[in-house]
Amino acid sequence: MKLLRCFPYVSKQVVRHRVRSLLTVVGIAIAMFLFTAVQAMNRGVTEATSAKANDTTLVVYRADRYCPATSRLPQDYQSRIERVEGVTAAIPIKVVVSNCRASLDVVTFRGVPKDDFIDERRGELDVVAGSLDDWKRRTDAALVGETLANRRGLKPGQSFTAAGITAYVAAVLRSDDAQDQNVAYTSLEFVQLAGRDDLGVVTQFNVKVADAALLEPVAKQIDAIFDAAQEPTATFTEQAFIGRVADDIVELVGFARWLGLGCLAAVLALVANSIVLGVQSRVSEHAVLQTLGYPGPLIAALIVAEGVALALTGGLLGAAAAIAVGRYGSFAFSVEGTSIPIVADPALLLTGLLVCGVIGVLAGLVPALQASRREIAECFRAA
Amino acid sequence: MRQLPFAYAFRNLGRSKLRLGAALFGSTLVVLLVLAAGGFVRGMQLTLDRQQSLHDNVMILGVGSEEGVERSQIDASVAGIAAASIRGLKQRAGVVYASPEIHAALPLRLDADDPTDRPAVMRGVRPVALLVHPDVEILQGRFPRAGEDEIMLGSLAPTRLGVPETRLALGKTLRFDDRDWTIVGRFAAPNTVMDAEIWIPLTDLQIATNREATLSTVVVTLDDASFTDVDLFAKSRLDLEIAAIRESAYYASIAAFYGPIRVMIVVTAALIALGGVLGGLNTMYAAFAARVREVGMLQALGYTRAAIVASLTEESVFAAACGALLGAAIGLAFLNGLAVRFSMGAFAVTIDAPVLLLGVLGGLLVGLVGAIPPALRCLRLPITQALKAH
Numbered sequence A: 001m002k003l004l005r006c007f008p009y010v011s012k013q014v015v016r017h018r019v020r021s022l023l024t025v026v027g028i029a030i031a032m033f034l035f036t037a038v039q040a041m042n043r044g045v046t047e048a049t050s051a052k053a054n055d056t057t058l059v060v061y062r063a064d065r066y067c068p069a070t071s072r073l074p075q076d077y078q079s080r081i082e083r084v085e086g087v088t089a090a091i092p093i094k095v096v097v098s099n100c101r102a103s104l105d106v107v108t109f110r111g112v113p114k115d116d117f118i119d120e121r122r123g124e125l126d127v128v129a130g131s132l133d134d135w136k137r138r139t140d141a142a143l144v145g146e147t148l149a150n151r152r153g154l155k156p157g158q159s160f161t162a163a164g165i166t167a168y169v170a171a172v173l174r175s176d177d178a179q180d181q182n183v184a185y186t187s188l189e190f191v192q193l194a195g196r197d198d199l200g201v202v203t204q205f206n207v208k209v210a211d212a213a214l215l216e217p218v219a220k221q222i223d224a225i226f227d228a229a230q231e232p233t234a235t236f237t238e239q240a241f242i243g244r245v246a247d248d249i250v251e252l253v254g255f256a257r258w259l260g261l262g263c264l265a266a267v268l269a270l271v272a273n274s275i276v277l278g279v280q281s282r283v284s285e286h287a288v289l290q291t292l293g294y295p296g297p298l299i300a301a302l303i304v305a306e307g308v309a310l311a312l313t314g315g316l317l318g319a320a321a322a323i324a325v326g327r328y329g330s331f332a333f334s335v336e337g338t339s340i341p342i343v344a345d346p347a348l349l350l351t352g353l354l355v356c357g358v359i360g361v362l363a364g365l366v367p368a369l370q371a372s373r374r375e376i377a378e379c380f381r382a383a
Numbered sequence B: 001m002r003q004l005p006f007a008y009a010f011r012n013l014g015r016s017k018l019r020l021g022a023a024l025f026g027s028t029l030v031v032l033l034v035l036a037a038g039g040f041v042r043g044m045q046l047t048l049d050r051q052q053s054l055h056d057n058v059m060i061l062g063v064g065s066e067e068g069v070e071r072s073q074i075d076a077s078v079a080g081i082a083a084a085s086i087r088g089l090k091q092r093a094g095v096v097y098a099s100p101e102i103h104a105a106l107p108l109r110l111d112a113d114d115p116t117d118r119p120a121v122m123r124g125v126r127p128v129a130l131l132v133h134p135d136v137e138i139l140q141g142r143f144p145r146a147g148e149d150e151i152m153l154g155s156l157a158p159t160r161l162g163v164p165e166t167r168l169a170l171g172k173t174l175r176f177d178d179r180d181w182t183i184v185g186r187f188a189a190p191n192t193v194m195d196a197e198i199w200i201p202l203t204d205l206q207i208a209t210n211r212e213a214t215l216s217t218v219v220v221t222l223d224d225a226s227f228t229d230v231d232l233f234a235k236s237r238l239d240l241e242i243a244a245i246r247e248s249a250y251y252a253s254i255a256a257f258y259g260p261i262r263v264m265i266v267v268t269a270a271l272i273a274l275g276g277v278l279g280g281l282n283t284m285y286a287a288f289a290a291r292v293r294e295v296g297m298l299q300a301l302g303y304t305r306a307a308i309v310a311s312l313t314e315e316s317v318f319a320a321a322c323g324a325l326l327g328a329a330i331g332l333a334f335l336n337g338l339a340v341r342f343s344m345g346a347f348a349v350t351i352d353a354p355v356l357l358l359g360v361l362g363g364l365l366v367g368l369v370g371a372i373p374p375a376l377r378c379l380r381l382p383i384t385q386a387l388k389a390h
Helices: A007-016 A018-049 A077-082 A114-121 A132-137 A146-152 A188-194 A212-225 A238-245 A247-281 A283-291 A296-329 A347-373 A376-382 B006-013 B017-049 B078-085 B157-161 B202-208 B227-236 B247-257 B259-289 B292-300 B305-335 B353-378 B383-388
Strands: A057-062 A087-097 A108-112 A126-130 A141-145 A159-162 A165-174 A183-187 A204-209 A233-237 A332-335 A338-341 B057-062 B098-108 B118-125 B137-141 B150-154 B173-176 B179-188 B198-201 B217-221 B242-246 B339-341 B346-348
Touching: A007 A018, A007 A296, A018 A238, A018 A247, A018 A296, A018 A332, A018 A338, A018 A347, A018 B259, A057 A212, A057 A238, A077 A087, A077 A204, A077 A212, A087 A114, A087 A188, A108 A114, A108 A188, A114 A132, A126 A132, A132 A141, A132 A165, A141 A146, A146 A165, A165 A183, A165 A188, A183 A188, A204 A212, A212 A233, A233 A238, A238 A247, A238 A338, A247 A283, A247 A296, A247 A332, A247 A338, A247 A347, A247 B259, A283 A296, A283 A376, A296 A347, B006 B305, B017 B247, B017 B259, B017 B305, B017 B346, B017 B353, B057 B227, B057 B247, B078 B098, B078 B217, B078 B227, B098 B173, B098 B202, B118 B157, B118 B202, B150 B157, B157 B339, B157 B346, B179 B198, B198 B202, B227 B242, B242 B247, B247 B259, B259 B292, B259 B353, B292 B305, B292 B383, B305 B353
Parallel strands: A108 A183, A141 A165, B118 B198, B150 B179
Antiparallel strands: A057 A204, A057 A233, A087 A108, A087 A204, A126 A165, A141 A183, A159 A165, A332 A338, B057 B217, B057 B242, B098 B118, B098 B217, B137 B179, B150 B198, B173 B179, B339 B346
């Protein structure tokens, strides 16, 4: 209660040293911006590669292949896959990417049989602009994921060229699945004809099974069927497939985690530096407070509160800026036709503030304890 | 204007060992970060644009595949047709510099029991590739022979595959396409994408990837011919569905493709450096604020404000310069040449003269920017008030 009453004192201390507080807050904001950005990348990797209990999708790919350009499966595998017990649907997909390499602005086309795709994904896709009928009607029409559309500034009615394919934007879709958000769906034949002699050739089959428990046995069965075929298959759960091809990005994000920890250390150093400087310059003031009857623990709490206030202000600014950049920038890592989104979730703001609060307490603790244990006379002499 | 002696600034550094340590640590860290980011970007850039052959070579690719050779498919006959049709291609002893190639990203394993897929860029080539790509130098062993399950590895291939150098010595094997392939050669092609590749006889890769009738590209070296001649050939053979692109332009487009990643790295390093500058500014404000009385005394002794600012700046910049040199030494010792695995390849972090200069200037800037505003601030008080200050 006493501490709450002292809030104006804490805020005055922060405002009193404008330059010092400003430098500290801006420094913390920068560090928290980077920390939150790393967290957003980390979340994207976790979301894209972690299996969920209700996952029922398998990806059938050419064995021993990585880049979509080298996975060339005969489309007629579809009927044999659909006959496997437990399989409810198999959608052939032809993937064309502007580049197999990893970067932040890759355009991925996924050619799919339109009717099967709509039947299969009914309820999962939310068309936010344009018309699905338009997409079904036009041969060159593309159903563009919202992230890709925002990044490239694509709107229904426009045409765009990427990966040697010119497509018409019929609609923009929103989906909870990161893989939908960053691709352009077109008709299967359209993408096949854009390639050389690729009619009847697909990159992968997305297979739905009746129950999550069937994923492993069905995968084994599919691979066994094509084991001796000219194009043998390797079947993975969707998350395992993404984890396999996005190995480089997972490694990059793993490295970025160290950067995130470095940022936290920087926040700690900045707050501690500011608090130490503040305590050093206010030795006599603390002596006066003690003379007026303020107990040592309360003085310590006031110093810690100052650290927390600085850390929270900087943290709020930095985390909010990172979330804003992440959300409005529509960034996503792409590699070999798969996407790892940067999930700039508002929940990250809460995490950032929590982390900053803890760091503020830690940074202020030692100088606060030292200041609270000083003898009054010693303080006046030192001043 | 009478200047304060340099020894004054130098001796002041020893007044607070903690502050000196913080200044050294701060500028060392900033320099290391600038060197790491600069070296990363520089290494990636050099890999994509410093091939000796780039300016003489033209790539013939499938139409629409100019952004990525890995998805290009052209008829296998294009190599012969191009060599016979385009006049003025480079020749030696009757061999035309036209290299048919397949570029494919494929997973390798160490042996049959290895559960890990290790993505690698494999280039199917014929011996003529050594003529077309003069940067490639075989350091150990020999060029692999077709039909004998042999491969040759670039010097950064161990980094790309994530295995120790000794595991990829001559005579060792790697598994791919359900077979063991013997390493018969090791080559180096410094600062090129080829350095992280695995070279394999063209026909072997064609069979392994079931694309006996197609190639990814044909790379030709120009002599008397110009790019226009090759471009004209590509455009006139509509039946082959091919396009011509200078090798330099192709790698420039790949470099542009990595642009966002480079921007991300540079922005990150700049933000961290800015954080370092802000921390330094804070410390210097406190350090100089405690010396207001001393500054007043110097003014009373006749030193001008400019001379005092210069001395305080000297002090800060000297500490920052020591940190910068330390950071540069650590960077050169531990970061330069460090192999980095990234997206279908690998490259070496390159700390060359421009990057080094950037790093050291960054460190000096921390000292300069960190000192001037606090120095000016502590000179604001009139001499009488400054002398009375505690």
